[in-house]
Amino acid sequence: MDRQPDRALRWVVLLAFALASSALWWPASAKATVRLKELAAVEGVRSNKLVGYGLVVGLDGTGDQTTQTPFTTQSLQAMLQQMGVTMPAGVTIQLRNVAGVMITADLPPFARPGQNIDINVSSMGNAKSLRGGTLIATPLKGVDGQVYAIAQGNLIVGGAGAASGGSKVQINHLSAGRVPDGATVERAVPTPLGQAGMIRLGLTANDYATARAVVGAINGAKGDGTASAMDGRTVRVKMPETEDERVAFLADIENLPIALEKPAARISVNARTGSVVMNESVTLSPCAVAHGNLSVTISNTPVVSQPNALAQGQTVQAEKSDITISQQGGALINMPAGAKLTDVVKALNAMGATPMDLLAILQAMKSAGALHAEIENL
Numbered sequence: 001m002d003r004q005p006d007r008a009l010r011w012v013v014l015l016a017f018a019l020a021s022s023a024l025w026w027p028a029s030a031k032a033t034v035r036l037k038e039l040a041a042v043e044g045v046r047s048n049k050l051v052g053y054g055l056v057v058g059l060d061g062t063g064d065q066t067t068q069t070p071f072t073t074q075s076l077q078a079m080l081q082q083m084g085v086t087m088p089a090g091v092t093i094q095l096r097n098v099a100g101v102m103i104t105a106d107l108p109p110f111a112r113p114g115q116n117i118d119i120n121v122s123s124m125g126n127a128k129s130l131r132g133g134t135l136i137a138t139p140l141k142g143v144d145g146q147v148y149a150i151a152q153g154n155l156i157v158g159g160a161g162a163a164s165g166g167s168k169v170q171i172n173h174l175s176a177g178r179v180p181d182g183a184t185v186e187r188a189v190p191t192p193l194g195q196a197g198m199i200r201l202g203l204t205a206n207d208y209a210t211a212r213a214v215v216g217a218i219n220g221a222k223g224d225g226t227a228s229a230m231d232g233r234t235v236r237v238k239m240p241e242t243e244d245e246r247v248a249f250l251a252d253i254e255n256l257p258i259a260l261e262k263p264a265a266r267i268s269v270n271a272r273t274g275s276v277v278m279n280e281s282v283t284l285s286p287c288a289v290a291h292g293n294l295s296v297t298i299s300n301t302p303v304v305s306q307p308n309a310l311a312q313g314q315t316v317q318a319e320k321s322d323i324t325i326s327q328q329g330g331a332l333i334n335m336p337a338g339a340k341l342t343d344v345v346k347a348l349n350a351m352g353a354t355p356m357d358l359l360a361i362l363q364a365m366k367s368a369g370a371l372h373a374e375i376e377n378l
Helices: 004-025 070-082 208-222 243-253 341-349 355-368
Strands: 032-035 040-042 048-057 099-107 116-123 134-141 147-154 160-164 167-171 176-185 198-203 227-229 234-238 257-260 266-270 275-278 287-289 294-305 316-327 333-335 374-377
Touching: 048 070, 048 147, 070 099, 099 134, 099 147, 099 176, 116 134, 116 147, 134 176, 198 208, 208 227, 208 234, 208 243, 208 257, 266 355, 275 355, 287 355, 355 374
Parallel strands: 266 374
Antiparallel strands: 032 257, 040 198, 048 099, 048 134, 099 116, 116 176, 134 147, 147 176, 160 167, 198 234, 227 234, 266 275, 287 333, 294 316
16 A cells, blocks of 8 residues: 555644644744824823912911011912901011912813812922911913913822921921812813814824834724824824814724834933833843942041140040042953843843942943943933
8 A cells, every 4th residue: 555645644744733833932023012092192182281379278387487488478468458358557477377389280181161170289488287278269370371270179288297395207298289179270272183184193202113103003994095104203194074073083093003113222321319221122242341349438436635644735535537448359251242131131130230330331331332222311
């Protein structure tokens, strides 16, 4: 009997099994997928900053010291005059339950009159605490000087404190608070949304590959020619005619999945906190690094100079200073090339350097051409 067909069939089965199992061990180039709303925002649809000055009353003796903050007394007198109360001339008001504060808020896009927004209240003077205070009605203005909201309400201060006999205990910050829904919108800010049949999406980062991916996703869902990239950060999108269709259109495209390419290699360092953050695109070429620590120690020891019993001298106290300088030798460590972030981390950890030392090491490796990444100082 001829077994050639069976043998050929066996090879086909083995080949199919090998191809099917290769998907389990062969590393696939996975791409990060995020929604469009996390990558871009509609140009012109943004919040507006509001600010105002007011008074907080009802404090339990923790308000401004009026001798050092005269603006609080002047503000209170002006408010009382508006209410028909005139203070006698030459009378000095000593207030402990009132504080001058600055109110800040964000007016969200599409906010309409009658809606409520949150406000932040911060002390401007030397008030010890705003806990338990009530903000008096205060107009909030924009950069154009127009009133857009009226703020008033009871403060919520996320802290506590107590003082007695020269001792003081404080938890969190007491001179700032928040009033949820503490302001009522009085004027709306017009926000054009596709009135000319077109909107622009501003990407959070300047990246041409991301702009191309956004255009491809929108055109794939809404038809060719709907979106076009103007540059690496702006995408122009055609909008429907009616307002209802525009809202539905934006609701559809903002949830489109976008497959991102690998980002540009970047390392963010913060010299104040010693933090170092790097993304997955950072690579390392072969190099040799040596790093040593230099420490200076200064110790002061009190010394008393006592004269003899028959001498006419005086007892003098002085200090003896000892200065010690020590330097730890830095061994020359060979750091191999690393094409992955884990390889770079292992190579840096092999040196045993602290985060503060890494700031200097990374800068030196960048200057030597061994580190392939952009270093950003925060």
